[in-house]
Amino acid sequence: MIELKHLNKQYKTKTGSVTGVHDVSLTIRRGTVFGIVGYSGAGKSSVLRCINLLETPTSGEIWVDGVNLTSLSKQELRRARQKIGMIFQHFHLISSKTVFDNIAFALKAADKPASEIGGRVRELLQLVGLSDKADSYPAQLSGGQKQRVGIARALANDPQVLLCDEPTSALDPMTTHSILALLREINQSLGLTIVLITHEMDVVKDLCQHVAIMNNGRVIEEGAVYDIFANPEQPLTKEFVQNTLEFKLPRKLWDRRNPDGMIVKVVFRNEAAEQAIISDMLKQIPVNANILHGKIDYIGDKPLGTFIMEVTGDAAQVERALTYLVDQSCAVEVVNHD
Numbered sequence: 001m002i003e004l005k006h007l008n009k010q011y012k013t014k015t016g017s018v019t020g021v022h023d024v025s026l027t028i029r030r031g032t033v034f035g036i037v038g039y040s041g042a043g044k045s046s047v048l049r050c051i052n053l054l055e056t057p058t059s060g061e062i063w064v065d066g067v068n069l070t071s072l073s074k075q076e077l078r079r080a081r082q083k084i085g086m087i088f089q090h091f092h093l094i095s096s097k098t099v100f101d102n103i104a105f106a107l108k109a110a111d112k113p114a115s116e117i118g119g120r121v122r123e124l125l126q127l128v129g130l131s132d133k134a135d136s137y138p139a140q141l142s143g144g145q146k147q148r149v150g151i152a153r154a155l156a157n158d159p160q161v162l163l164c165d166e167p168t169s170a171l172d173p174m175t176t177h178s179i180l181a182l183l184r185e186i187n188q189s190l191g192l193t194i195v196l197i198t199h200e201m202d203v204v205k206d207l208c209q210h211v212a213i214m215n216n217g218r219v220i221e222e223g224a225v226y227d228i229f230a231n232p233e234q235p236l237t238k239e240f241v242q243n244t245l246e247f248k249l250p251r252k253l254w255d256r257r258n259p260d261g262m263i264v265k266v267v268f269r270n271e272a273a274e275q276a277i278i279s280d281m282l283k284q285i286p287v288n289a290n291i292l293h294g295k296i297d298y299i300g301d302k303p304l305g306t307f308i309m310e311v312t313g314d315a316a317q318v319e320r321a322l323t324y325l326v327d328q329s330c331a332v333e334v335v336n337h338d
């Protein structure tokens with residue numbers, strides 16, 4: 001388990017002091033994949049780099065598996081850091097070394113006996129699907145393959161925690177998908193705790209179980225990923241969620257809309273997403289509902305349905321219909337044209 005307690009990071013610059021992190025406290029349970037999301041400058045990297053003390057916090061404590069890292073001597077910290085692997089957006093491989101030697105380097109730095117290194121590197125190459133690339137140089141690899149080497153290197157010393165700094169931001173969507181699948185497999189097979197920073201909610205939706213949203217150095221909202229997608233509270237969280245779930249109605253549908261109707265977005269959570277709530281409503285209340293858009297996302301294995309529909313009819317009946325949906329635990333929002 002990782003615990004950040006009242007973490008603060010101030011950077012000193014020529015013109016004064018800049019706040020990187022402001023009073024962040026987080027608990028990250030062992031074995032989970034925890035996402036930290038925010039726009040550029042929100043403080044995500046600062047938090048991540050404080051977890052292994054690549055950045056020294058200005059104040060606050062960092063506990064990893066019951067050890068307060070901020071209280072360790074240099075030598076103790078060096079040993080503790082071996083249990084925290086890290087991967088980077090731009091991979092940070094050594095260009096003059098082969099894939100094999102890039103991974104072996106991490107083992108040598110941890111004083112592993114030479115006799116163990118060859119076998120361990122081959123094991124790691126197999127784990128990340130690169131057994132045939134041992135003798136290649138980084139320049140001969142694709143972005144996805146470079147990130148696989150980065151993952152193998154980060155796992156070399158059997159860490160308990162893997163810190164991921166925007167691991168897929170430099171990759172195309174297909175490669176992103178395969179790297180996220182590899183991280184998921186590692187999380188499940190090795191029970192590794194993964195902390196990942198990203199500005200993409202799609203990555204969070206695919207991989208994470210828990211997420212914290214950061215803005216101006218602070219955590220403004222956190223929770224289980226499904227709950228954050230199904231019921232975002234802060235305006236910024238809503239913005240992030242909408243960027244992945246939202247569908248923009250084509251202008252021609254707006255132009256054709258019925259003046260006696262209302263266009264509403266209805267979000268069906270959990271079992272409600274798989275039930276016939278709209279058709280039940282139509283059986284009971286004399287309104288018409290014309291579905292303009294509909295989809296069900298699966299987050300983890302839980303469904304989250306989003307429908308945009310035009311509800312028309314007598315104003316009082318339209319009101320009744322919307323109340324009916326709210327009573328069925330759906331989130332209902334009137335959509336305005338922008």
Ligand SMILES: Nc1ncnc2c1ncn2[C@@H]1O[C@H](COP(=O)(O)OP(=O)(O)OP(=O)(O)O)[C@@H](O)[C@H]1O
Binds near residue numbers: 011012021046
């Ligand atoms: N070494 C540094 N010196 C001075 N200020 C810094 C330093 N590193 C970060 N900052 C400042 O701290 C704040 C948080 O930066 P940080 O890099 O943690 O954000 P971020 O969310 O990771 O952004 P990005 O996605 O662009 O990396 C920003 O205002 C940034 O300018």
